[in-house]
Amino acid sequence: MSSIRLFILSSFDKLGPMHGHRLRLEAEHDRVHLWTDISVGAVYGAMNRLASEGLLREAGQEREGNRPTRQLYEITQEGRTKLAALRQEGLGEVWFKYDPFDLALTRTDPDALSTLPSVLAHRLEAMQALLEKTRVINVDARDYLSLAEEWALRHSEYRLEAEIAYLTDLLMVADDIVADERHPRPRKLMPNRV
Numbered sequence: 001m002s003s004i005r006l007f008i009l010s011s012f013d014k015l016g017p018m019h020g021h022r023l024r025l026e027a028e029h030d031r032v033h034l035w036t037d038i039s040v041g042a043v044y045g046a047m048n049r050l051a052s053e054g055l056l057r058e059a060g061q062e063r064e065g066n067r068p069t070r071q072l073y074e075i076t077q078e079g080r081t082k083l084a085a086l087r088q089e090g091l092g093e094v095w096f097k098y099d100p101f102d103l104a105l106t107r108t109d110p111d112a113l114s115t116l117p118s119v120l121a122h123r124l125e126a127m128q129a130l131l132e133k134t135r136v137i138n139v140d141a142r143d144y145l146s147l148a149e150e151w152a153l154r155h156s157e158y159r160l161e162a163e164i165a166y167l168t169d170l171l172m173v174a175d176d177i178v179a180d181e182r183h184p185r186p187r188k189l190m191p192n193r194v
Helices: 003-015 020-029 040-052 077-092 100-106 110-144 147-172 174-182
Strands: 056-062 070-075
Touching: 003 020, 003 040, 003 056, 003 070, 003 077, 020 040, 020 070, 040 056, 070 077, 110 147, 110 174, 147 174
Parallel strands: none
Antiparallel strands: 056 070
């Protein structure tokens, strides 16, 4: 599922023909960076890819004042079909990405084991600060958002709260992890499954 493709196609579907600069302004105005993985600067390249795939097409040119002439694009019927599929995919697909933190936790440097509790405490503090910052940003943005956009922002808060709960629990067993890494407890071998 591509967030940037969904954003671009849905913007053209909603707003009609426009140039890349206006699309970028729409992304900034909608504050999509607060709840998606979209880099606002990436819209130009993504627009070109969508046009090369036939999902967008040239729809004329526009010139305002002394500004350079800008190429306008519009969504095609094929683009609308793809947009419908992306909308369904975005709402229905369960997305889960493993966090590199988990691998690092299981591959701790034996010479740095004693620092694990303080590293985890620092990470917890950083997550708590990020949650507070996110809450302030979200509160400031709410007056400018639809109800769906507001709940998209809240999703980030819920995810951060879950991460904080996990880190809080992990910190309580950090000394046990250090002890287990120094003197591993007996473990069963995983059966071979072919």
